[in-house]
Amino acid sequence: xxxxxxxxxxxxxxxxxxxxxxxxxxxxxxxxxxxxxxxxxxxxxxxxxxxxxxxxxxxxxxxxxxxxxxxxxxxxxxxxxxxxxxxxxxxxxxxxxxxxxxxxxxxxxxxxxxxxxxxxxxxxxxxxxxxxxxxx
Numbered sequence: 001x002x003x004x005x006x007x008x009x010x011x012x013x014x015x016x017x018x019x020x021x022x023x024x025x026x027x028x029x030x031x032x033x034x035x036x037x038x039x040x041x042x043x044x045x046x047x048x049x050x051x052x053x054x055x056x057x058x059x060x061x062x063x064x065x066x067x068x069x070x071x072x073x074x075x076x077x078x079x080x081x082x083x084x085x086x087x088x089x090x091x092x093x094x095x096x097x098x099x100x101x102x103x104x105x106x107x108x109x110x111x112x113x114x115x116x117x118x119x120x121x122x123x124x125x126x127x128x129x130x131x132x133x134x135x136x
Contacts, residue, residue: 016041
């Protein structure tokens, strides 16, 4: 696969501190560089959720250096697939993009016990997404 044909995926949630960060980290890790990955939030938090960072560390993925990023029109336009996670009408929509809305519990304010099942569901969805993105 050439650089120009690399699919790009943008994960969007409100705070860009939990779900979208975990999804981006899983896709980056599992695609081994074959997918361009972005994440952003419509109202980014000050920091990534410590419970999300801990939950990902348990499966061998280090998110400790990640920071929430603000959602920009450029990020959406540069992505082939936009996956929203509870950002509602605040996510811009452009023709020609593939949009998926993943209904996932928000890990904000929860401890590691509540975040683990969300992490595991995100991992399964990412594995399914990779199958769809990469023709065999």
